[in-house]
Amino acid sequence: MSTILVTGGSGFVAGHVILQLLAAGHDVRTTVRNLAREPEVRATLERHGADTTRLRFFAADLERDDGWAEAVSGCDHVHHVASPFPLTQPKEEQDVIRPAVEGTLRALRAARDAGVKRVVLTSSFAAIGYGHGRRETPYTEQDWTDVEGPAVQPYMKSKTLAERAAWAFVAKEGGAMELATVNPVGIFGPALNGDLSTSIELVRQMMAGKLPGTADLWFGVVDVRDVAALHLLAMTSPEAAGERFLAIAGDSVSLHQMAEILHRGAGTKLPPRLPSWIVRLVGLVNPMARDAVPRLGIRARASNDKARALGWSPRTNEEAILATAESLKALALVEPKRG
Template sequence: MSNELVLVTGGSGFIGAHCILHLLEVGYHVRTTVRSLKRELEVRAMLKVGGSNPGDRLSFFAADLTAEAGWPEAVAGCDFVLHVASPLPPSLPKNENEIIIPAREGTLRVLRAARDTGVKRVVLTSSFAAIGYGQKPRNGPFNETDWTDPNGDDLMAYTKSKTLAERAAWDFIAKEGGRLELSTVNPVGVFGPVLGPDYSASILLIQRLMDGALPGCPKLNFGVVDVRDVASLHLLAMTHPAAKGERFLATAGDFMWIREMAEVLKDRMGEPARRAPTKELPNWLLRLASLRDPAIKLILPELGKVKNATNAKAVRMLGWTPRSREDALVATAESLVRLRLLKDSSKAS
């Protein structure tokens, strides 16, 4: 195993860095792509926080999802590819194609390079966004046979981008993939230990709850999974013979309301979570606030909607055993305290 080489695209991201950590821990050599090689020190610093000093077992290549340059070189000689990188702009794009085109074309670039250089299998980091949106309300949980309707009402550009990128990946494999194999991992909201100040929107929610930056909890319901379990599922999807040609939902259990998340934090974290609100905000108040804040407008279509998803397939086929939802949320909060990323973290730690 130690002689096998794995490329992780987007190594500076939250999921990408944890995938690198997990691969190194079990003995792989790892290569990662970053948009600029200036980020190597930053990525190595994140890995150090995660307890790893890989030295020359980790190498860096510059490649961008929006350009061909660098991808053939980054993929050459690799046994497997974890394609984790995905464009997520810091603000709302004026045109949804600003995020859809790089996601879809970037995925195809990686798959073409992997096919042409003899990679065995690519694991694509997709999302629950490609499974559970743009459809009529339902009682049962979503599973891997479900697909988001990209033409559905009120879909965010990010949701469309993940759906269209994954669709394009499966189409590519079916029509021109050759011997290349594909699996996808579709996480819900990803939480868990933060390795540095650059993290995902789900972590920002916990930070804002802990900081008391929210006057109350929006009536939003979504899934929770620990980033370390997302990384372990990527490895299972990469190596397990049964994972070829399959999608796997990464969720730790039933979906939760934000109010329930705040209650877990207050119960398990004590003093550092004293500011977390546990009152639910009425939907009309958020609709009013959205007139002044475009970011709030994004969540309006999901207010009050109950959704769920099942991890039964990953558990049954691959033996995946995720941590509990509560432990994932607490690990997030503990890391924010430890890295002093909260307003009061100097006192709290």
């Protein structure tokens, strides 16, 4: 078994990657910005069945050099999952872009210097499918977000520029170290604790009846357990070296379709559809609605053929969304509004 570093161990995706690595028998290390979080993160993983006797914690920050060399020393592989994800748009886009790019390069330099065989970088569909407007053909791993394109937000830029920086670094300075990237769409599935990602918070609001209506917005869905499984495949498969892998379960879904899945499977109240003209009107005064306006009616599609060729077999959209709902109920984070 290998010794593997997972960065950002307190995060949603990183937690599931750690769970699967430990279950597979690996020795795992993880980074947190402050070691005061170790007891909390360890307890969360243990509640979800992990034997954490083979898990070690290291303090490392995306914006500082301290701790990275120690964390990665002796590791065979690295999963660089940590990346800033703002819940609201920052006033300065560099507040998101700088730590994403510099943090990725810090992790890669430390991995190269430690003789790591392969780094798996958690990128995003945000680095693939934005800035192009309407498009009929599915996105693939050959596509890149146009950071100068219309309505490309700072987070999308940060993921695109960080991944491009990673590929450039490995090509010019990486030596024998290999790189693979996993590019998920909207990540759903079982929450591990009350620290909710944006996608999980959307489901929580729907279940609590706090969403006034469903706009004509579409997105891809993938279960976090399948994202973690693809990380492990990208780490171990010889053919994954130097490749990107889109993580998407199937066809994109609309907000209303997601609400219907929750209505059928979890008995939650079905919110009304919101006409696009109302969203545009609200967008004049509401920043969240304003951010949504450029995406109204755009149904981006993406192919998972390349990931499936590795042996990846994702859960369905419905399974991922209902698993989210079940976890929120199990964690007592929502009291569903039924209807």
